[in-house]
Amino acid sequence: AQSVTQPDIHITVSEGASLELRCNYSYGATPYLFWYVQSPGQGLQLLLKYFSGDTLVQGIKGFEAEFKRSQSSFNLRKPSVHWSDAAEYFCAAQPNAGGTSYGKLTFGQGTILTVHP
Amino acid sequence: DTGVSQNPRHKITKRGQNVTFRCDPISEHNRLYWYRQTLGQGPEFLTYFQNEAQLEKSRLLSDRFSAERPKGSFSTLEIQRTEQGDSAMYLCASSGGGSPLHFGNGTRLTVT
Numbered sequence: 613a614q615s616v617t618q619p620d621i622h623i624t625v626s627e628g629a630s631l632e633l634r635c636n637y638s639y640g641a642t643p644y645l646f647w648y649v650q651s652p653g654q655g656l657q658l659l660l661k662y663f664s665g666d667t668l669v670q671g672i673k674g675f676e677a678e679f680k681r682s683q684s685s686f687n688l689r690k691p692s693v694h695w696s697d698a699a700e701y702f703c704a705a706q707p708n709a710g711g712t713s714y715g716k717l718t719f720g721q722g723t724i725l726t727v728h729p
Numbered sequence: 730d731t732g733v734s735q736n737p738r739h740k741i742t743k744r745g746q747n748v749t750f751r752c753d754p755i756s757e758h759n760r761l762y763w764y765r766q767t768l769g770q771g772p773e774f775l776t777y778f779q780n781e782a783q784l785e786k787s788r789l790l791s792d793r794f795s796a797e798r799p800k801g802s803f804s805t806l807e808i809q810r811t812e813q814g815d816s817a818m819y820l821c822a823s824s825g826g827g828s829p830l831h832f833g834n835g836t837r838l839t840v841t
Contacts, residue, residue: 618771648832653834653835653837654834654835655733655832655833655834656822656832657832661829702771716762716774716785717774717830720771721769721770722769722770722771
């Protein structure tokens with residue numbers, strides 16, 4: 613079955629420290645991959661996406677993610693975390709349908725990020 | 730682009746009552762999705778429309794759930810005879826024209 617796994621339920625970092633959030637996927641073929649962020653009581657905002665090509669993807673708010681086919685991973689990184697980055701982060705995937713057609717997403721369980729001053 | 734709008738933001742209902750939620754997608758988006766999110770979990774797909782046609786339904790969508798999208802514009806999600814297990818955040822998203830899924834702020838349902 614297709615699935616997305618985020619191994620870390622909760623991560624705490626100090627402001628200014630670097631961040632890496634892990635995501636692994638299990639699909640027959642490499643899916644399209646996404647990272648979303650959700651603040652309390654809010655909907656999800658897209659940070660970045662990977663369809664194909666360059667395996668290092670830049671997103672909004674200074675985030676980047678690296679796709680590693682050999683590890684079935686798509687980890688999210690940020691060099692220096694700000695207090696406003698505290699939120700819940702979701703990795704998501706959809707089957708590769710060719711082109712840039714967006715469709716049904718399967719989400720991981722989420723990682724809650726706490727930022728200490 | 731006014732974003733995806735969901736109403737109401739919160740709904741408290743007693744077990745056994747019917748509830749209806751509304752989603753207004755971004756106007757030019759032809760695809761509309763409903764997801765359910767329970768505490769500590771990621772969103773789970775419920776159903777999907779392309780224009781007015783409901784093209785896919787999850788097994789999570791029991792017979793008590795029904796969704797419509799008349800005229801391919803706004804959508805409603807109705808839950809009949811609510812149960813405590815229906816308590817969750819119900820998220821709507823829309824996409825189209827090469828745009829990725831845009832999510833609304835959700836409707837939080839509490840069944841007492």
